[in-house]
Amino acid sequence: MKKGILIFTLLFCSVLLFMNMDVKKKDKVEELLSKMTLEEKIGQMNQYSSFFDATGPAPKNDGYQKERYEHIKNGLVGSMLNVRGAKQVREMQKIAVENSRLGIPLIFGFDVIHGHKTVFPIPLAEAASWDLEAIQNGARVAAIEAAAEGLNWTFAPMVDISRDARWGRVMEGAGEDPYLGSQIAIARVTGFQGDDLSANNTLAACAKHFAGYGFAESGKDYNTADVGTSTLYNVILPPFKAAKDAGVRTFMNSFNELNGIPATGDKYLQRDLLKGKWNFKGFIVSDWGSIGEMIAHGHAADGPHAAELALRAGSDMDMESHLYIHQLKSLIEQGKAKEAHIDEAVKRILQVKMDLGLFDDPYKYCDEAREKELIYHKDHRAAALDMAKKSIVLLKNEGNLLPLKKEGESIAIIGPLANDKNSPLGNWRLGSEDNIAVSVWEGMSEYNKSNKLELAQGVRLIDENPNFPSHVKINYTDKNGMDEAVKLAKKSDKVILVLGEHGYQSGEGRSRSDIGLPGLQQELLEKIHAVNPNIILVLMNGRPLALPWADENVPAIVEAWQLGIETGNAVAEVLYGDYNPSGKLPMTFPRDVGQVPIYYNYKNTGRPGPKNEVFWSHYTDMTNDPLYHFGHGLSYTTFKYSNLKTSINKENKKVTVEITIKNTGDYDGTEIAQLYIRDKVATITRPVKELKGFQKLELKKGESVNHTFTLTEKELGYFDNQGEFMFEAGDFDIMVGGSSKTELSETVNIAW
Numbered sequence: 001m002k003k004g005i006l007i008f009t010l011l012f013c014s015v016l017l018f019m020n021m022d023v024k025k026k027d028k029v030e031e032l033l034s035k036m037t038l039e040e041k042i043g044q045m046n047q048y049s050s051f052f053d054a055t056g057p058a059p060k061n062d063g064y065q066k067e068r069y070e071h072i073k074n075g076l077v078g079s080m081l082n083v084r085g086a087k088q089v090r091e092m093q094k095i096a097v098e099n100s101r102l103g104i105p106l107i108f109g110f111d112v113i114h115g116h117k118t119v120f121p122i123p124l125a126e127a128a129s130w131d132l133e134a135i136q137n138g139a140r141v142a143a144i145e146a147a148a149e150g151l152n153w154t155f156a157p158m159v160d161i162s163r164d165a166r167w168g169r170v171m172e173g174a175g176e177d178p179y180l181g182s183q184i185a186i187a188r189v190t191g192f193q194g195d196d197l198s199a200n201n202t203l204a205a206c207a208k209h210f211a212g213y214g215f216a217e218s219g220k221d222y223n224t225a226d227v228g229t230s231t232l233y234n235v236i237l238p239p240f241k242a243a244k245d246a247g248v249r250t251f252m253n254s255f256n257e258l259n260g261i262p263a264t265g266d267k268y269l270q271r272d273l274l275k276g277k278w279n280f281k282g283f284i285v286s287d288w289g290s291i292g293e294m295i296a297h298g299h300a301a302d303g304p305h306a307a308e309l310a311l312r313a314g315s316d317m318d319m320e321s322h323l324y325i326h327q328l329k330s331l332i333e334q335g336k337a338k339e340a341h342i343d344e345a346v347k348r349i350l351q352v353k354m355d356l357g358l359f360d361d362p363y364k365y366c367d368e369a370r371e372k373e374l375i376y377h378k379d380h381r382a383a384a385l386d387m388a389k390k391s392i393v394l395l396k397n398e399g400n401l402l403p404l405k406k407e408g409e410s411i412a413i414i415g416p417l418a419n420d421k422n423s424p425l426g427n428w429r430l431g432s433e434d435n436i437a438v439s440v441w442e443g444m445s446e447y448n449k450s451n452k453l454e455l456a457q458g459v460r461l462i463d464e465n466p467n468f469p470s471h472v473k474i475n476y477t478d479k480n481g482m483d484e485a486v487k488l489a490k491k492s493d494k495v496i497l498v499l500g501e502h503g504y505q506s507g508e509g510r511s512r513s514d515i516g517l518p519g520l521q522q523e524l525l526e527k528i529h530a531v532n533p534n535i536i537l538v539l540m541n542g543r544p545l546a547l548p549w550a551d552e553n554v555p556a557i558v559e560a561w562q563l564g565i566e567t568g569n570a571v572a573e574v575l576y577g578d579y580n581p582s583g584k585l586p587m588t589f590p591r592d593v594g595q596v597p598i599y600y601n602y603k604n605t606g607r608p609g610p611k612n613e614v615f616w617s618h619y620t621d622m623t624n625d626p627l628y629h630f631g632h633g634l635s636y637t638t639f640k641y642s643n644l645k646t647s648i649n650k651e652n653k654k655v656t657v658e659i660t661i662k663n664t665g666d667y668d669g670t671e672i673a674q675l676y677i678r679d680k681v682a683t684i685t686r687p688v689k690e691l692k693g694f695q696k697l698e699l700k701k702g703e704s705v706n707h708t709f710t711l712t713e714k715e716l717g718y719f720d721n722q723g724e725f726m727f728e729a730g731d732f733d734i735m736v737g738g739s740s741k742t743e744l745s746e747t748v749n750i751a752w
Contacts (some may be wrong), residue, residue: 011645028359029350033343035102035167038329041346043076044104045317046325047285050082052147054091076325076351077101079153079285079317081109086430089150090366097362105362107353109285112154112192112203113172113428116145118380118438118565120424121391122506122542123158127174127586128633129390130694132187138387139191141380143203148374150365151565152356154203155252155285156534157188159239163597165587166219171542171562172428173214175586176630179691182242189246197249198357200364207243209254209287210271211236216256219596220511225256229683232258233719241278249282249352251364255290262297264290265306270314273723283316283348292321305328306328308336316345318408357557381566393559393583394634401536401556403577403636404494407450412488412671413441414528415498416461416521418538423461423500425541426562427507436565440498440538443568448576456491458528459520462502471510472502474519482524490531496575497528498538503562503704506542515546515593522549524601529553538571544589551627577636582670582696584633584739588626595622600630600740603688631674631691631739637665637701641673644744646734650752655711659744663699670698675709676742677716678733684720689740692716709736716750 033041051065052058071077072095079566083092089108097103114120119585120138129135137156144152158172161181185207192205206506212225215236225237251274251523254263263269264286274280291310292303300306307327309316318324331337357364374380394402404411417423417440424437439456459482461699465475489495499521504510516522526549529535536556539545550557558581563570573579590598609616618624642658661673679686692715695707709733717727729751735742 023405025229025351025354028158029347029354032102032104032350033347036341036346038342040102041342041433042324042328043071043241044078044346045328045342046071046077047079047081047109047317047319048077048079049320054083054088054095055557063606069095071325072096072106073099073750075102075104076429077106077224079107079109081740083108084110084149084151086148086150086366086371090118090363093362093366104350105358106111106354107153107204107356108151108365109150109153109155109429110146111156111428112142112146112151112158114142115376115429115434116142116149116428116431117562118145118377118384119425119429119432120384121561122171122428123173124171124175124542125391126387127180127392128183128559128561128583129387130180130584130695131390133182134387134390135184136187136191137383138523139188140194141383143192143194144201145375145380146203147201147365148367148371149431152203152358152365153206153250155191155206155208157185157205158208159164159242159243160209160214161235161239162214163599164216164219165515165544165590165596166511166513166593167214167216168221168506168512168543169214169508170544170587170679171426171506174239176588177586177601177691180586180694181239185239186246187245189243189248193249194375196371197355198360200367204249204251204352204356205243206250206285207240207248208252209263210240210251210274210284211254211263212258213254213256221509222255225258227258229539229721229723233721233723244274244278244280249355251280251282251284251288252287253284255287255293257297257299262294262299264315265294265299265309265311265313275314275357282352283345284314285312286315286319286321288319289321291315291318291323303419304331307331310543311341311345312338316348324688336463362530384564385566388494388563388566389573389579391561391563391583392570392574392581393585395557395559395583395590395628395632396555397636398555399635401494401534402558402575404575405451406448406576408633410452410454410491412443412454412456413498414456414458414489414495415484415524416457416459417500418457418496418498419455421706424540424562424567425564426503427510430692438566440496440568440571443570443572444496444575445645447569447572454488456485456488457481458524461519461521472504476519479520481525485524486527486531486550489528490563492532494534494536495532496536496538497526498540499525500540500545501542503542515543515590517545517547524704525550525554525740531750536575536681546590546592547626548591548627554604559585577667580667580669582633582635582672584631585628586630588630589628591625591627592622594619595626598626601690604688629739629741633672633739635661635665635667635669635671637667637669639671639699639738640664641737641743642678644734644736644746646746646748648750653713653752655716655748657709657711657736657752658682658706658733659709660704660706661697661699662704663701666700668700670696671738672696673707673736674739674742676735676740677711678735679716679718679728680731680733680747682718682728682730684718689735689742691740
């Protein structure tokens with residue numbers, strides 16, 4: 001009894017201690033704010049990108065650079081981005097801390113998107129793992145490396161839901177589903193921020209882009225988004241709310257307009273919803289120059305007006321439009337802006353810096369010895385390999401062409417991406433170096449020496465090697481090497497054909513109107529197939545591709561995305577069967593770009609069909625079905641679902657869903673069981689299917705497991721058109737299977 005009282009007392013004292021620490025931090029923020037001039041407050045809301053080598057001489061002659069330098073010295077800059085390296089960060093921090101009147105430290109931001117120096121798979125590929133623990137660990141590793149380079153803030157995760165594969169930034173998100181996207185948002189925020197944000201190996205995370213960016217019309221980046229409130233509340237916003245609830249410290253607003261208002265100037269989204277209803281305590285940063293872009297949108301008349309609108313809407317920090325630093329003081333003096341809004345923004349910014357521990361030690365992230373020790377650490381490469389293997393999706397495997405035999409075969413490895421060491425790194429890996437990926441050729445050659453492997457490029461994918469952020473120039477004319485590749489394929493037992501997109505064909509500003517194989521790759525594929533149909537097509541891409549010919553003619557297709565530094569090693573383990581693929585698609589693959597946007601959780605319409613007449617919702621020249629469904633992904637073994645049972649506990653307001661899953665094949669394997677629901681009759685119509693649970697299960701061959709899912713009102717309800725959550729009793733379809741093309745279903749009446 002005494003021991004229990006002692007433990008309770010210690011716990012109670014710990015809670016009081018942490019509460020007291022929070023109070024002290026807030027008191028310190030208030031005290032600091034009271035000492036600041038208006039100009040110094042506005043300075044905290046000003047963010048600049050790197051503009052000079054901080055370890056060298058200060059800018060003297062360039063007026064633009066000199067002004068920025070003087071701003072840092074005088075405490076008129078709150079944050080820097082694109083400054084990295086422990087030495088560089090320390091020197092830049094010294095300019096701010098040791099010269100400005102109040103010595104307020106800078107916060108250093110960077111795009112740490114999928115790994116940092118050690119490049120992990122692109123985020124869309126990681127989402128295909130459906131492995132939340134591995135995704136969280138990937139963000140943790142990225143934070144460790146980035147923090148070792150002096151960084152303390154990442155502009156990630158991107159939690160935008162998108163249904164349009166033409167949009168280049170699908171590579172940076174978690175796909176089309178709000179439930180999966182929400183779970184991944186939580187994992188990434190937790191990974192970046194760790195258990196203690198004040199530790200020197202954490203990054204403040206940033207949920208972006210708030211909101212609607214992934215719904216850009218026609219898939220064109222920066223374009224208008226025009227969605228109904230039901231889609232806004234039920235599809236777009238849930239991952240942002242999940243990130244907020246997971247403790248994300250910053251948000252970034254988006255380039256697009258929504259309901260005719262650019263998001264940067266949207267008071268409802270930022271001040272009313274995020275800071276108000278959701279009670280978000282961190283700060284909001286604009287996207288690059290997005291405050292000034294409200295002029296081009298036709299929402300702001302000029303720079304001062306844009307600054308006025310952004311501040312009023314709740315945008316706290318100005319990234320590179322330079323309007324806050326040059327306009328806010330004048331707006332306050334003219335009575336066009338409220339100093340209370342500035343005070344609120346500055347308090348939020350200072351609080352995040354306080355939480356990071358920068359006031360305790362501004363140089364805590366600037367340890368060159370730690371940087372040298374942690375960058376490219378062997379444990380980080382091991383984690384990158386693990387993540388890469390889990391991200392691979394087996395789309396097709398007719399005749400069990402895979403896994404490959406480990407001896408006695410001649411294998412041709414062909415394709416413009418077969419020995420590419422750069423494209424597999426994907427886009428948005430600014431912190432790393434070029435050409436550090438293990439290519440498929442390297443991985444396959446080193447992994448198994450008993451087969452005869454030969455290499456041919458076939459065709460070049462690009463005409464010149466681009467440097468970020470240049471656009472790639474695709475080769476459509478030079479067929480040198482195609483005949484050589486065909487000859488090699490003809491004499492080989494099997495062909496591994498490595499095709500897809502260049503790493504810079506997806507990402508920001510990389511929208512595509514044609515999402516087939518770019519350049520001469522389709523011609524190469526068909527010519528190879530004509531002489532040897534035993535093709536394993538390994539795809540490297542940053543978005544879903546439309547590949548109807550390949551699906552119809554190629555027996556084995558492996559979606560390898562852009563897997564990062566360990567690409568070739570991961571592909572080799574999977575192709576040889578030492579790692580049984582378990583990935584599932586986080587986005588639907590269309591048959592044709594004309595089906596886009598295409599997604600599994602569509603509405604039924606009043607004429608769903610199919611009918612043997614023209615008057616129903618369909619195409620006259622193509623099926624409605626996608627090429628590969630959301631959640632699709634094969635294994636070298638097979639799984640059988642049976643014994644679906646549901647039970648309702650009215651007292652606890654829970655629905656229990658039981659399912660038996662058996663490994664019926666010849667290999668041990670991992671299956672991702674997926675639970676979907678349909679609310680059959682609702683005040684606001686619901687989709688035909690909605691993912692509401694998933695579980696990764698490892699099963700030995702012949703093994704069966706019983707798994708239980710639990711549904712509550714949180715999963716069964718939805719948001720009305722005013723953003724209020726509601727649950728309606730009635731009939732629900734409960735569906736379980738290995739993809740959104742579910743195998744078992746049961747209709748139950750749910751009422752408490």
